[in-house]
Amino acid sequence: MSEEEFTARLAPLRREILAHCYRMTGSVHDAEDMLQETYLRAWRAMRGFENRSSLRTWMFRIATNACLTHLEGRRRRPLPTGIGAPPADPSEQPRMDTSVPWLEPLPDSLVWSTAPADPAETAVARETVRLAFVAALQHLTAQQRAVLLLREVLAWSAAEVADALDLSVAAVNSTLQRARAHMANVQDVAPLEPTDPRHRQLLERYVAAFEAYDVAAIVELLAADVVWEMPPFPGWYQGPVAVGELIATWCPATGPGSMRLLPTSANGLPAYGLYMRGEDGVHRPFQVQQVTLGEDGVRHVTVWFGAELFARFGLPAELAPGQGVVAPG
Incomplete structure (x- = not known):
């Protein structure tokens, strides 16, 4: 042969x-x-x-x-x-x-x-x-x-x-x-597939809240037992209040428009490439978020950092003005 x-x-x-x-x-x-x-x-x-x-x-x-x-x-x-x-x-x-x-x-x-x-x-x-x-x-x-x-x-x-x-x-x-x-x-409980219109709307609101850097709106979308983790940081966070404080305190975003998201998918679930605006006004790769939904909101978010991940996901190296997403693909 x-x-x-x-x-x-x-x-x-x-x-x-x-x-x-x-x-x-x-x-x-x-x-x-x-x-x-x-x-x-x-x-x-x-x-x-x-x-x-x-x-x-x-x-x-x-x-x-x-x-x-x-x-x-x-x-x-x-x-x-x-x-x-x-x-x-x-x-x-x-x-x-x-x-x-x-x-x-x-x-x-x-x-x-x-x-x-x-x-x-x-x-x-x-x-x-x-x-x-x-x-x-x-x-x-x-x-x-x-x-x-x-x-x-x-x-x-x-x-x-x-x-x-x-x-x-x-x-x-x-x-x-x-x-x-x-x-x-x-093992964790089975995640929801975002096929229901209500679940897709939840994802749309999640993206919009991040792009507006509206921490209160983000917190409102989180399940009561939400878990947020982000390797290579070994710390993990549980509960909407803790996750909200983490984002409000340590996220480098300064206001609406600082962050823009593009949809992708990882491990069979929705994911987003999050781009952060630099001092020159250009949005560049910051983190990839995988979002797991539950019946009462976003149940788990796993975040990875590194520009090399964006290339692996087929995401662009930077975003042109006006390039972003509100609805998941």
């Missing part, structure tokens, strides 16, 4: 494998590296592929073992809410901790570029890359992650997992049991 034929045959699997590597590593950068490593290993081993399993199963076996090798000796990637500290005091200036390898967002464009044939399958796939699910996976050992994902996301049999990971079936079953117990303790 030529390299061109090999690439064409495996091309339909790229997005699935990237998502699998992201679940394993918690990093888009690492997932892309593991995707390339998987294809390199597969190319080298292609002559030994004897069709004893499907090509898809063979590739996921390679990808999983590549990720396990990569994760040896590496620290887990948490969110601030996952490091065990209580909510932070919003009156104290947030301090970065860049020594922690924080969990990264997954741009939807990397895994969903076209409308799928079966919407039900999409719903299942989105649940497996939700930020809360991937964050929960970080509480597991690498082997527990692998077993859980192969058994419950990819629906492999215990025997198939045992063969892929060089374990006994009994070891697979006991590892899966421990992984399920951990996940039950740390």
